[in-house]
Amino acid sequence: KKGVRSVPIFTITFCTIIFVIYILDNFFIIPKTETVTLKEKLWVGHNKGYINNALHLSEKKIKSGQVWRLMSSSLLHIGTWHIVSNITAMLIVGYAVESQLGLLKTAICFGGSVLISGLYMAFVYKLQEGEGASTGIYGLIAVFVMLAVKNGTIMFSNVPLVALIVLAVYTIGGMLVGKTTAFEHISGFVGGLLFGGLGALAGASRKRNITVRQIILPNFAHCVMTPRLRCKSSIEIVLILAILTLATKEAFPMNFYEEIPPSQIAAEKQYFISAIFKLLPYKQDNYEYLDNY
Numbered sequence: 001k002k003g004v005r006s007v008p009i010f011t012i013t014f015c016t017i018i019f020v021i022y023i024l025d026n027f028f029i030i031p032k033t034e035t036v037t038l039k040e041k042l043w044v045g046h047n048k049g050y051i052n053n054a055l056h057l058s059e060k061k062i063k064s065g066q067v068w069r070l071m072s073s074s075l076l077h078i079g080t081w082h083i084v085s086n087i088t089a090m091l092i093v094g095y096a097v098e099s100q101l102g103l104l105k106t107a108i109c110f111g112g113s114v115l116i117s118g119l120y121m122a123f124v125y126k127l128q129e130g131e132g133a134s135t136g137i138y139g140l141i142a143v144f145v146m147l148a149v150k151n152g153t154i155m156f157s158n159v160p161l162v163a164l165i166v167l168a169v170y171t172i173g174g175m176l177v178g179k180t181t182a183f184e185h186i187s188g189f190v191g192g193l194l195f196g197g198l199g200a201l202a203g204a205s206r207k208r209n210i211t212v213r214q215i216i217l218p219n220f221a222h223c224v225m226t227p228r229l230r231c232k233s234s235i236e237i238v239l240i241l242a243i244l245t246l247a248t249k250e251a252f253p254m255n256f257y258e259e260i261p262p263s264q265i266a267a268e269k270q271y272f273i274s275a276i277f278k279l280l281p282y283k284q285d286n287y288e289y290l291d292n293y
Contacts, residue, residue, distance in 0.1 A: 113139020116191030142192030
């Protein structure tokens with residue numbers, strides 16, 4: 001496409017910046033008065049660094065005049081899983097969007113989404129501490145959806161299908177990790193719709209009679225399961241299962257049963273099993289067989 005770079009400069013530059021900031025803030029630029037364990041540095045993360053203290057989103061500090069926090073919080077991350085998942089999602093959706101819109105429009109859509117989310121979380125939600133680039137990433141996801149509709153397919157870029165599946169897992173999972181995080185992501189998505197509507201679809205010719213199947217599987221008739229494709233699909237499935245396993249371990253750590261009292265574990269287990277049965281078309285009073293399963 002004329003005028004659009006094939007190399008996603010903004011995406012790669014931003015991912016490099018947030019990775020460097022994470023390393024500095026997590027391992028090196030920490031006040032001597034703060035005690036940071038090895039586990040916090042290598043996995044769970046912490047918010048004790050100088051950079052985090054200067055850049056995280058805070059309603060009180062923004063109202064006191066530190067307005068840069070509306071945007072700068074997108075440069076911060078807490079924990080290895082946080083930074084890895086956000087960089088992965090940013091590389092996927094950033095490459096797809098930037099290949100269509102170019103550096104400037106992509107940067108505007110990302111920054112605008114971060115700003116909209118920051119304004120909402122600070123002045124409506126009254127958040128006192130927030131970090132993460134996911135608000136901008138969800139904005140780019142919104143732009144990606146609009147571009148998919150415009151082009152009539154989700155495969156409008158060179159991003160492979162397995163990467164788009166990973167992005168879908170990221171998108172859905174990000175809405176299930178907590179109320180505050182969900183509001184951050186939703187507000188970022190809305191920001192992407194606003195700025196994407198101005199830039200991504202400006203002057204776009206509307207395609208009529210496009211069905212959902214055509215957008216998701218535009219070349220369905222040509223999908224022949226050759227041995228090579230079957231092998232590739234198997235590898236992709238294994239990768240997706242590995243990603244889901246890592247996500248599950250993040251939500252339920254290996255030492256889950258060591259940190260929580262047995263009485264609380266039993267109550268949580270019973271609640272979880274009851275919730276499952278509410279989804280089933282039949283009712284059972286005896287949960288024993290499902291508990292054993």
